[in-house]
Amino acid sequence: MLISRVPMPSAAWPGPPQVGALREDGTVDPARAEGIPDELAVALYEQMVLSRETDAHLVALQRQGRITHHASAAGEEAAIVGAAAGVRDEDWMFLASREFAAALWRGMPLGALVHHALGTARGPGRGRDTYAPPFWKPARVVSASPLSATQIPHAAGVAWSARARREDVAALVFFGEGATSSADFHAGLNFAGVTRAPLIAVCRNNGWATSLPSDRQTASDGFAVKAVAYGVRAVRVDGGDVIAVLAVVREARARAAAGEGCTLIEAVVPPRPDSGDVSSSPADPIARMRRHLEGRGLWSDDRDARLRDEVHADVRRAIAEADAEPSSPTPDFTDDVYASLPWHLREQRQAMAPRDPAAGG
Amino acid sequence: MVQAINDALAHEMRRDDRVVVLGEDVGRVGGVFRVTQGLWEEFGDERVVDTPLSEGGIVGAAIGMALYGLVPIPEIQFADFIYPAFDQIVSELAKLRWRSGGEYPAKVVIRAPVGGGIRGGLYHSQSPEALFIHVAGLKVVCPSSPYDAKGLLLASIRDPDPVLFFEPKRIYRAAKGEVPDGEYTLPLGVAAVVRPGRHVTVIAWGAMLYEAIAAADQASQSGVECEVIDLRTLWPVDIETIVASVKKTGRVIVVHEAPKTCGFGAELVALVNEKAFFCLEAPPARVCGFDTPFPYALEMEYLPLARRILPAIIETAGI
Numbered sequence: 001m002l003i004s005r006v007p008m009p010s011a012a013w014p015g016p017p018q019v020g021a022l023r024e025d026g027t028v029d030p031a032r033a034e035g036i037p038d039e040l041a042v043a044l045y046e047q048m049v050l051s052r053e054t055d056a057h058l059v060a061l062q063r064q065g066r067i068t069h070h071a072s073a074a075g076e077e078a079a080i081v082g083a084a085a086g087v088r089d090e091d092w093m094f095l096a097s098r099e100f101a102a103a104l105w106r107g108m109p110l111g112a113l114v115h116h117a118l119g120t121a122r123g124p125g126r127g128r129d130t131y132a133p134p135f136w137k138p139a140r141v142v143s144a145s146p147l148s149a150t151q152i153p154h155a156a157g158v159a160w161s162a163r164a165r166r167e168d169v170a171a172l173v174f175f176g177e178g179a180t181s182s183a184d185f186h187a188g189l190n191f192a193g194v195t196r197a198p199l200i201a202v203c204r205n206n207g208w209a210t211s212l213p214s215d216r217q218t219a220s221d222g223f224a225v226k227a228v229a230y231g232v233r234a235v236r237v238d239g240g241d242v243i244a245v246l247a248v249v250r251e252a253r254a255r256a257a258a259g260e261g262c263t264l265i266e267a268v269v270p271p272r273p274d275s276g277d278v279s280s281s282p283a284d285p286i287a288r289m290r291r292h293l294e295g296r297g298l299w300s301d302d303r304d305a306r307l308r309d310e311v312h313a314d315v316r317r318a319i320a321e322a323d324a325e326p327s328s329p330t331p332d333f334t335d336d337v338y339a340s341l342p343w344h345l346r347e348q349r350q351a352m353a354p355r356d357p358a359a360g361g
Numbered sequence: 362m363v364q365a366i367n368d369a370l371a372h373e374m375r376r377d378d379r380v381v382v383l384g385e386d387v388g389r390v391g392g393v394f395r396v397t398q399g400l401w402e403e404f405g406d407e408r409v410v411d412t413p414l415s416e417g418g419i420v421g422a423a424i425g426m427a428l429y430g431l432v433p434i435p436e437i438q439f440a441d442f443i444y445p446a447f448d449q450i451v452s453e454l455a456k457l458r459w460r461s462g463g464e465y466p467a468k469v470v471i472r473a474p475v476g477g478g479i480r481g482g483l484y485h486s487q488s489p490e491a492l493f494i495h496v497a498g499l500k501v502v503c504p505s506s507p508y509d510a511k512g513l514l515l516a517s518i519r520d521p522d523p524v525l526f527f528e529p530k531r532i533y534r535a536a537k538g539e540v541p542d543g544e545y546t547l548p549l550g551v552a553a554v555v556r557p558g559r560h561v562t563v564i565a566w567g568a569m570l571y572e573a574i575a576a577a578d579q580a581s582q583s584g585v586e587c588e589v590i591d592l593r594t595l596w597p598v599d600i601e602t603i604v605a606s607v608k609k610t611g612r613v614i615v616v617h618e619a620p621k622t623c624g625f626g627a628e629l630v631a632l633v634n635e636k637a638f639f640c641l642e643a644p645p646a647r648v649c650g651f652d653t654p655f656p657y658a659l660e661m662e663y664l665p666l667a668r669r670i671l672p673a674i675i676e677t678a679g680i
Contacts, residue, residue, distance in 0.1 A: 092428075092429075123462075124461070124462055124464065125460060125461065125462050126462040128459060128460060128462070129460050135460070135461040135462070135464050135465055137461075137464045137465060142428065142465065143460065143461065145452055145453060145456070145460070147448060147452050147453075150421065150448065150449060150452060150453050152421070153417065153418050153420075153421020153422050153424070153425065153449070154421055154422075154424045154425040154428065154453070155425060156418075156421070156422050156425060157421065157422035157423060157424060157425020157426045157427075157428070157429070157433075158425040158426070158428055158429045159425070160422060160425070160426065161425065161426045161429035161430075161431050162429065164381075164407040164408075165429075171425070183415075183417055183445070184417055184418075184421060184448075184449075186415075187413075187415040187417050187418030187421060187422075188418065188421065188422075190413050190415070190418065191412070191413060191415075191418050191421075191422050194413055195410075333459075335463070336458050336459045336462065336463040337458070337459050337497050337498050338458075338498065338500075338521075338522045338597075339458070339466065339520075339521035339522055342550070342597035343597060343600060344597060344600075
């Protein structure tokens with residue numbers, strides 16, 4: 001039996017109003033459309049389509065039992081791609097479980113992601129951990145462990161370092177709304193608040209943390225309002241609206257550059273339709289962006305079909321290439337525990353039985 | 362020892378501007394044991410950071426600083442308070458190099474006072490080293506003298522791996538000795554034979570080293586010459602020095618403050634059994650803290666002092 005809900009005086013502490021840019025008819029709030037040139041608008045759309053297609057394939061591989069875990073970003077592409085596009089190349093990005101498209105936006109090759117997902121030795125994580133999207137050092141992308149929210153203090157520490165070194169670098173950190181219940185969310189936001197660290201914290205609120213609805217996660221009016229207690233800026237944005245997400249993240253980045261510290265952004269992601277097929281929903285962030293591109297005269301059915309064919313082929317090729325990769329012949333998991341192999345690991349490595357490929361080892 | 366650690370921190374902060382000290386009360390106050398005294402005045406807010414009261418936040422932020430390229434040295438005010446940071450240490454710090462395929466190591470040296478004997482009671486006296494030795498990816502150091510403290514801390518800061526640097530607070534001020542002003546390091550993973558002997562090997566570290574030496578001195582009056590080893594680095598442990606000594610003596614005693622069960626002594630005895638079993642002439646012995654919380658009023662009963670070590674030496678020696 002559920003505990004009866006205590007009515008909370010949430011109206012006394014209302015969350016900020018939700019920012020949006022894309023309208024139903026595909027037009028865009030002129031105040032938010034500035035600085036979204038045609039090329040960028042198309043690139044955002046293409047990236048969201050790539051994300052959706054990659055997801056479909058990785059989910060299929062998971063269902064076939066060929067990979068253990070893939071956290072789908074379907075329906076959340078706008079929050080992820082918009083945020084990644086809103087920061088600068090020199091900024092750090094700390095991912096949670098679903099943000100592979102943010103890493104792709106920053107230049108991680110699709111092949112690296114797929115090698116990682118399949119756990120090959122050529123993946124950036126050398127097949128050791130496939131839970132979250134991989135590390136991608138060339139673009140300062142840091143992967144997450146499954147312990148939700150532990151990455152938030154890391155991002156705060158990076159942001160603090162940039163500020164202390166007087167370098168105009170910010171940290172963007174993603175997490176789901178469930179992470180806001182953890183001690184590390186509190187520690188990270190509080191640290192960033194106290195030190196005015198240039199941290200942009202993006203909370204994807206998709207309404208559910210695994211099985212728990214968000215009103216069982218918090219009694220506050222949404223999640224952005226939590227920023228108030230840390231003395232950092234609170235923003236709530238339509239997380240299905242890539243242009244609005246991009247705009248609020250850019251604003252947060254500009255405030256960070258101006259020494260105004262941290263912003264907590266709650267990206268409210270539209271609930272998944274009961275069918276589970278996000279593409280069928282008028283609230284699908286990809287469909288919304290497509291209407292916008294069409295309204296700007298930048299898109300057509302023909303061009304869309306070409307893009308989807310291309311993306312489909314790209315993903316299939318990446319999977320085929322990763323599939324062809326032989327599994328690591330050397331038991332290298334004793335490497336990288338320490339910078340060099342200490343005596344006890346040397347002993348254990350020597351005692352390791354040779355791998356038996358027939359046993360799938 | 363407080364001065365020696367302070368000197369090491371100041372030395373390294375002058376040498377390398379990436380080195381940052383952070384923690385609760387480490388700045389203006391200079392730490393509750395005054396280990397960081399004067400650093401804030403010399404290096405300022407951005408090198409010596411008074412943090413909010415959150416051990417998980419301190420270590421978590423330090424990991425971010427390390428990723429950025431700084432060399433953070435967080436202080437946990439008492440090792441007893443390290444548990445809120447346990448997740449960050451075990452799940453994140455220890456595993457970053459491995460998870461990232463070697464791309465993203467996070468170099469952090471966590472300093473924390475350990476041990477009893479200052480009337481600290483159960484939440485200011487614990488010795489949690491075994492919990493961290495058990496975690497792949499961490500190094501654990503515990504000096505016993507001012508000279509070693511400076512040399513080992515400088516080595517810990519320059520080592521590429523994360524280090525837990527446990528400072529035995531009972532001898533923060535009691536342990537005295539000459540410490541050179543300048544630059545020197547002591548290699549990690551190298552123990553010191555502080556008292557040569559041929560009958561019984563006694564392994565100790567930190568504050569209990571002095572109890573082991575005192576017991577060894579008393580035992581020699583009964584004709585038992587103990588070889589006392591100060592591990593200095595607990596992990597990776599200097600197995601060669603231990604095995605060489607046990608092969609000579611055939612008898613071994615491990616002394617530590619932490620509770621006996623699954624304490625580091627258990628691992629040391631297992632290693633001796635694996636590597637020198639046929640040289641043993643008596644069962645290995647452990648003289649440890651009890652499997653209880655640390656008692657405030659009876660800390661001298663709890664600690665493995667010389668008066669408890671001596672009978673173990675006599676018994677192990679078989680005289």
